[in-house]
Amino acid sequence: MFYCFRSKEGTGKIYTHREVTEVTSDIFDFCCNMTDEQDARARALIERAAAKWPLRILHVLSDAGAPLRFSRLLERVEGISQKVLTQTLRTLESDGLIIRTLYPEIPPRVEYELTPLGRDLLMQVVTLWRWIVERLDDFDARKAVKLTAAV
Known part of the structure; x- marks a missing residue:
């Protein structure tokens, strides 16, 4: 959870458990206008996406x-x-980052592909990774x- 404080100059400080960060007004407003639920959901998505296998799978699909x-x-x-691939694919699908398509054939055929949301996430992560x-x-x-x- 972020703790926010606005200064008179239009900048603010975001307090996390480890540091105080000076931020500009637009970043400050964005962070401070999040609800606790939005903050928790965003953190959970970041943790799931940043785990060992999801990014590799998204990269391979890309x-x-x-x-x-x-x-x-x-x-x-x-x-x-x-087992881990199956679990990770299910999580990526439930988060809307990949699509699982089941073809009614004998034997059944299942294919996985990135969604636009998954591709966009991957592009954002690559920017952070490069940095x-x-x-x-x-x-x-x-x-x-x-x-x-x-x-």
Whole structure:
């Protein structure tokens, strides 16, 4: 949960359990106008999407450019078990990030593909991912300074 405080200059501070962040008015307004329910739902979605397998699955589906069957996903998502793939696909489908299409054939055929919402999420995450990767040295340097100061 965010705790907000507005200053007279049109900027505000967002208090989280770890830090105080100065923000501009539009970001401040957005965060402070969220209800507790919206905040909780957004955090839950972020946690689910940022887990180990969902982003890999979304990436594989995006790279494929076409619907993929379960067995093709299992081959392309290296290291995932059949059980975890099934669970993760169900979660992604319930969140509206992928579509599961069942074809009434014998044997039944099931295909998975990204929804526009899933593709949009993936594009937003890639932007954040790139930002982090480009600053890994900065993060490492900060850790080195903390370790040196602790000794």
